[in-house]
Amino acid sequence: xxxxxxxxxxxxxxxxxxxxxxxxxxxxxxxxxxxxxxxxxxxxxxxxxxxxxxxxxxxxxxxxxxxxxxxxxxxxxxxxxxxxxxxxxxxxxxxxxxxxxxxxxxxxxxxxxxxxxxxxxxxxxxxxxxxxxxxxxxxxxxxxxxxxxxxxxxxxxxxxxxxxxxxxxxxxxxxxxxxxxxxxxxxxxxxxxxxxxxxxxxxxxxxxxxxxxxxxxx
Numbered sequence: 001x002x003x004x005x006x007x008x009x010x011x012x013x014x015x016x017x018x019x020x021x022x023x024x025x026x027x028x029x030x031x032x033x034x035x036x037x038x039x040x041x042x043x044x045x046x047x048x049x050x051x052x053x054x055x056x057x058x059x060x061x062x063x064x065x066x067x068x069x070x071x072x073x074x075x076x077x078x079x080x081x082x083x084x085x086x087x088x089x090x091x092x093x094x095x096x097x098x099x100x101x102x103x104x105x106x107x108x109x110x111x112x113x114x115x116x117x118x119x120x121x122x123x124x125x126x127x128x129x130x131x132x133x134x135x136x137x138x139x140x141x142x143x144x145x146x147x148x149x150x151x152x153x154x155x156x157x158x159x160x161x162x163x164x165x166x167x168x169x170x171x172x173x174x175x176x177x178x179x180x181x182x183x184x185x186x187x188x189x190x191x192x193x194x195x196x197x198x199x200x201x202x203x204x205x206x207x208x209x210x211x212x213x214x215x216x217x218x
Contacts, residue, residue: 067101067127068148068180075103075179075217082214097218100129102144102181104216107133107208128181138171138199141186142212148182163206171197174209185209 106120121132128145163176171187185208189199200208 065147068146068182070102070146070181071179072103072218075214079103079214079217099216099218100124100144101126101218102128102146103179103214104129105142105144105178105183105212106131106215107140107142107212135190137190139188139190140208141188143184143186144181145183146181148180163209165202165206167197169197172200172202172205174205176209183209183212185212 106122123130123132125145127147128143130144131142133140133142161176161178163174166173166175168186170192171189173187174185176183185205187200187205187208189197191199
């Protein structure tokens with residue numbers, strides 16, 4: 001009887017071992033599934049799903065400095081209509097092609113800058129001229145130029161006869177255009193009480209500029 005039990009026990013050992021091994025395989029945790037990755041074919045690139053719209057910047061026309069188109073015929077007609085005795089004849093201005101490249105405006109006989117300390121100084125330049133007039137309370141410089149800012153395609157810039165007043169750190173300025181040329185009248189104060197240049201008012205500066213007389217032309 002004892003021998004029979006031993007043989008049964010001996011036969012059950014392999015069966016128990018096999019059962020335990022099967023239990024290990026049943027309860028072994030499964031690996032997590034991998035996410036599918038889409039691979040583009042060779043030679044192709046994937047386009048982004050969406051792109052942000054690009055801002056549209058405004059276009060500004062380019063500008064260039066060029067010589068103005070001077071209306072010499074109009075300047076000559078206006079000059080010939082002025083009586084010779086009323087023109088500013090303090091000094092001679094070259095005529096014809098030797099004249100400055102813009103019509104010349106200078107103070108007329110009825111304009112004074114109060115007790116001038118010296119004679120007017122006139123200097124032609126490659127693009128126009130300047131005239132310096134010393135005064136008691138302020139000095140005046142009149143500049144004329146044919147260099148104007150216009151479109152880069154060469155289209156003549158629009159010119160106007162408006163007189164524009166501007167205060168500066170040392171006095172004031174008045175700008176205007178005539179016959180296609182640009183003119184700038186600068187007033188430089190001799191003294192500035194309290195650091196403020198108040199030697200000339202806007203009305204006085206505009207009146208001075210408007211009273212400049214056409215003195216020479218080509």
